Amino acid sequence: MALTISSSPSPSVSMGLIEQKKGVKHLVDNSKDMKMLPAEFILALPEAERPSLAIHGSIPVIDLSGLNGSIEQRLSTIHAISSACAEWGFFRVTNHGIKSCMMDEMVKVIEEFFRLPLEEKMRYGSEDVMDAVRYGTSLNTTRKHALHWRDFLRHYGGPVPHSYHLWPDNPSNYRDIAKEYLKEVWQLAVKIFGAISEGLGLDPNYIERSIGEGTQIIAANYFPPCPEPNKTLGLAAHSDHGGLTILMDNGIHGLQIKHNQTWFAVPHVPGTFVVNLGDYLEILSNGRYKSVEHRAVVNAEKTRISVAVGHGPEMDAIVQPADPLIKEMSESKYRPIVYKDYIRGQQSTIERRKSALHEIMTSSDNNIDD
Numbered sequence: 001m002a003l004t005i006s007s008s009p010s011p012s013v014s015m016g017l018i019e020q021k022k023g024v025k026h027l028v029d030n031s032k033d034m035k036m037l038p039a040e041f042i043l044a045l046p047e048a049e050r051p052s053l054a055i056h057g058s059i060p061v062i063d064l065s066g067l068n069g070s071i072e073q074r075l076s077t078i079h080a081i082s083s084a085c086a087e088w089g090f091f092r093v094t095n096h097g098i099k100s101c102m103m104d105e106m107v108k109v110i111e112e113f114f115r116l117p118l119e120e121k122m123r124y125g126s127e128d129v130m131d132a133v134r135y136g137t138s139l140n141t142t143r144k145h146a147l148h149w150r151d152f153l154r155h156y157g158g159p160v161p162h163s164y165h166l167w168p169d170n171p172s173n174y175r176d177i178a179k180e181y182l183k184e185v186w187q188l189a190v191k192i193f194g195a196i197s198e199g200l201g202l203d204p205n206y207i208e209r210s211i212g213e214g215t216q217i218i219a220a221n222y223f224p225p226c227p228e229p230n231k232t233l234g235l236a237a238h239s240d241h242g243g244l245t246i247l248m249d250n251g252i253h254g255l256q257i258k259h260n261q262t263w264f265a266v267p268h269v270p271g272t273f274v275v276n277l278g279d280y281l282e283i284l285s286n287g288r289y290k291s292v293e294h295r296a297v298v299n300a301e302k303t304r305i306s307v308a309v310g311h312g313p314e315m316d317a318i319v320q321p322a323d324p325l326i327k328e329m330s331e332s333k334y335r336p337i338v339y340k341d342y343i344r345g346q347q348s349t350i351e352r353r354k355s356a357l358h359e360i361m362t363s364s365d366n367n368i369d370d
């Protein structure tokens with residue numbers, strides 16, 4: 001079907017639902033002279049929330065080699081992680097043990113996937129947020145709200161990836177590369193979970209035990225160049241539902257995080273990962289640590305690719321604060337909820353931000369997040 005996008009500078013250009021579902025890469029590839037953003041993508045962003053107004057800042061940097069060093073180095077690294085979790089909810093890790101060539105290979109195969117013909121990617125098209133493998137676009141195309149300038153591929157991973165046989169088989173090396181990458185990233189998450197457990201005064205294996213078999217979800221995001229990047233977003237402000245997300249990108253800037261009510265642009269640093277806390281850790285820590293709102297902005301010149309891997313408990317786990325922390329604070333600040341119900345609720349909200357988390361808070365006083 002022909003696109004209804006016109007190159008005329010009319011603010012009313014708009015797309016049909018079928019065209020929307022084909023995604024933004026398809027849209028850009030088929031509208032060479034697009035000067036204006038189609039109306040569906042224009043987000044009502046308050047002036048202070050405009051992507052270009054973010055402050056350039058730096059998040060804490062943690063050298064993870066300290067966790068394998070002397071007792072003093074280990075304790076000082078745990079202390080640094082604990083402070084970063086309490087103050088920022090975001091930090092960058094260096095000396096994490098994953099080779100740069102493996103990171104590069106993963107980004108490359110993701111890029112090859114998105115460059116496949118649309119019909120090939122559409123084999124994985126799905127709007128059910130719980131499906132094992134999903135290719136899609138925006139945040140939720142079934143809802144009547146402004147679209148986001150992003151296509152994505154998502155699937156489960158895990159130390160023993162049960163859905164491996166469903167992962168994309170084109171590019172032909174995708175499964176092998178993703179399996180190896182996700183295994184290493186899982187081990188990294190477990191290592192950081194251990195340090196966070198200790199920093200919370202819990203047994204070092206506390207979080208690892210709480211997640212059981214665990215859930216690992218990869219979200220590979222593709223953000224093509226956008227004609228009016230200041231009017232839309234690649235991904236709206238949201239917190240992640242899991243415990244820890246481990247993120248890298250292809251070197252093109254785009255991640256912004258909300259800290260002290262201000263948007264900060266997080267620069268790309270080659271060979272490092274950006275790690276952030278999700279809602280599961282806010283709940284488990286009984287609010288001592290906060291999950292942090294973040295978003296992806298787009299740009300007019302270059303395609304950005306980001307690869308976010310989230311780690312949380314197994315789907316049927318009951319998510320609730322750790323017992324020792326409830327005792328310490330004499331209250332539980334969050335109502336228990338089954339993890340998969342939490343995900344379903346969070347993924348179907350229109351106003352993402354931290355609205356799903358606010359729903360399970362026991363006191364409205366807790367709604368101040370950062």
Ligand SMILES: O=C(O)CCC(=O)C(=O)O
Nearest residue numbers: 219221254255296306308
């Ligand atoms: O692209 C980014 O930097 C952020 C990605 C992200 O937040 C997500 O996939 O949930």
